[in-house]
Amino acid sequence: MPPLARRLAAHLLLQRRVRARALHTRPPTDPGVLACRLASRAVVRLAGPEAARFLHSLLTNDLLSAFSADASSRGPAAPAYAALLTPQGRFLYDLFLYRPPPRSQLLDRTGSAPQTGEKPKGEEGETGEVLADVDAAEVDELLACFKRYRLRSKVEIDNVSEDFVCWQRFGRSVVHAEPSTQEPDARSIGWGQGPDHAAESVAQGNGHGWQWFKDPRLDYLGYRGIFPADTIPPLVESDKEADERHYQLWRIENGVAEGSTEIPKGEAIPLEYNLAGLNAISFEKGCYIGQELIARTHHRGVIRKRLMPMKFVDENGQELEQAVAPGSEIVNEASDKKIGTVNTVLGSHGMGLLRLEEALKQNSDLRINDNRDVRVKAIKPDWWPAEWTQVLEQQSAVA
Numbered sequence: 001m002p003p004l005a006r007r008l009a010a011h012l013l014l015q016r017r018v019r020a021r022a023l024h025t026r027p028p029t030d031p032g033v034l035a036c037r038l039a040s041r042a043v044v045r046l047a048g049p050e051a052a053r054f055l056h057s058l059l060t061n062d063l064l065s066a067f068s069a070d071a072s073s074r075g076p077a078a079p080a081y082a083a084l085l086t087p088q089g090r091f092l093y094d095l096f097l098y099r100p101p102p103r104s105q106l107l108d109r110t111g112s113a114p115q116t117g118e119k120p121k122g123e124e125g126e127t128g129e130v131l132a133d134v135d136a137a138e139v140d141e142l143l144a145c146f147k148r149y150r151l152r153s154k155v156e157i158d159n160v161s162e163d164f165v166c167w168q169r170f171g172r173s174v175v176h177a178e179p180s181t182q183e184p185d186a187r188s189i190g191w192g193q194g195p196d197h198a199a200e201s202v203a204q205g206n207g208h209g210w211q212w213f214k215d216p217r218l219d220y221l222g223y224r225g226i227f228p229a230d231t232i233p234p235l236v237e238s239d240k241e242a243d244e245r246h247y248q249l250w251r252i253e254n255g256v257a258e259g260s261t262e263i264p265k266g267e268a269i270p271l272e273y274n275l276a277g278l279n280a281i282s283f284e285k286g287c288y289i290g291q292e293l294i295a296r297t298h299h300r301g302v303i304r305k306r307l308m309p310m311k312f313v314d315e316n317g318q319e320l321e322q323a324v325a326p327g328s329e330i331v332n333e334a335s336d337k338k339i340g341t342v343n344t345v346l347g348s349h350g351m352g353l354l355r356l357e358e359a360l361k362q363n364s365d366l367r368i369n370d371n372r373d374v375r376v377k378a379i380k381p382d383w384w385p386a387e388w389t390q391v392l393e394q395q396s397a398v399a
Contacts (some may be wrong), residue, residue: 116192138259
């Protein structure tokens with residue numbers, strides 16, 4: 001089949017899948033393994049010899065170390081997760097950052113030779129490029145912000161969302177049995193890791209070297225990737241493909257916020273929204289915007305409020321659908337004191353910023369302030385480090 005015909009066939013298949021996916025809007029009790037196209041995310045490309053260094057100077061993570069870790073290998077560095085903050089240390093935007101290998105390191109369709117016919121080169125002489133997966137609702141503001149900070153840096157910044165889309169592959173059956181950052185079944189796909197066996201499927205479109213990576217935040221969250229807009233990612237052929245609400249519910253159940261809606265822009269303190277535990281913050285790198293507050297809060301040692309997942313139930317423990325609105329206050333029934341606020345709701349599940357001492361107290365009776373018939377069950381996620389709650393638990397025991 002000619003290349004153009006293959007691309008058209010892949011595009012038509014994608015459109016059929018999008019229409020079919022619209023029918024699956026109610027999140028299942030157990031999602032198993034699902035793949036979702038993330039319409040809430042956009043893709044920005046930063047290109048130029050100083051692209052990585054430019055981002056490193058602005059963002060909360062150590063991108064130079066992250067991107068150089070695999071520089072000597074034939075393949076891309078693992079993606080990194082980071083945030084851009086205000087000078088006062090408040091959250092603005094979160095970004096998933098991918099640094100693809102230079103074109104000379106991409107293999108052809110046979111998997112045996114570089115696409116360009118050249119031998120792989122080192123970093124010298126190669127044009128740097130970073131792809132950033134960002135909040136689609138904030139992409140224009142993010143671009144304007146980057147361009148204000150660019151000054152004389154040799155970097156071009158463009159919105160390439162028409163060419164690329166973000167996908168997530170997740171669920172209880174997605175396990176990380178391999179030490180690689182790549183999806184075990186996808187190790188042979190694309191970036192020079194071996195023959196491109198999946199290229200036999202037209203819809204997968206792996207000839208360009210795009211692949212799944214472990215989500216850089218948590219193993220719980222599965223795999224994430226950026227793929228050309230006119231292709232279906234590898235491994236999706238045999239998966240269930242569903243609406244993005246499934247992925248949102250999966251995050252909410254694990255207490256992981258994403259984007260500037262769930263992490264209030266200009267207001268949220270990153271450590272209270274658990275970004276340190278999600279591998280978004282380096283406490284060893286040099287200066288970045290907002291570092292002073294982050295360092296001071298971190299070294300103080302105790303975070304008294306954190307974002308937590310929760311369920312909304314009635315007096316009998318039955319889950320209540322669509323009974324709570326974002327922004328609702330949560331109170332302790334016994335003391336009638338406010339202990340937190342709901343910031344995200346999906347069905348009977350939500351997330352909110354809560355005072356840990358009250359939320360983790362045994363037999364605490366938490367309710368929605370303007371609807372006392374709705375009880376709130378705060379849940380401590382399994383992935384939380386023990387030290388996040390040990391100090392507070394010891395203080396409660398002494399009291």
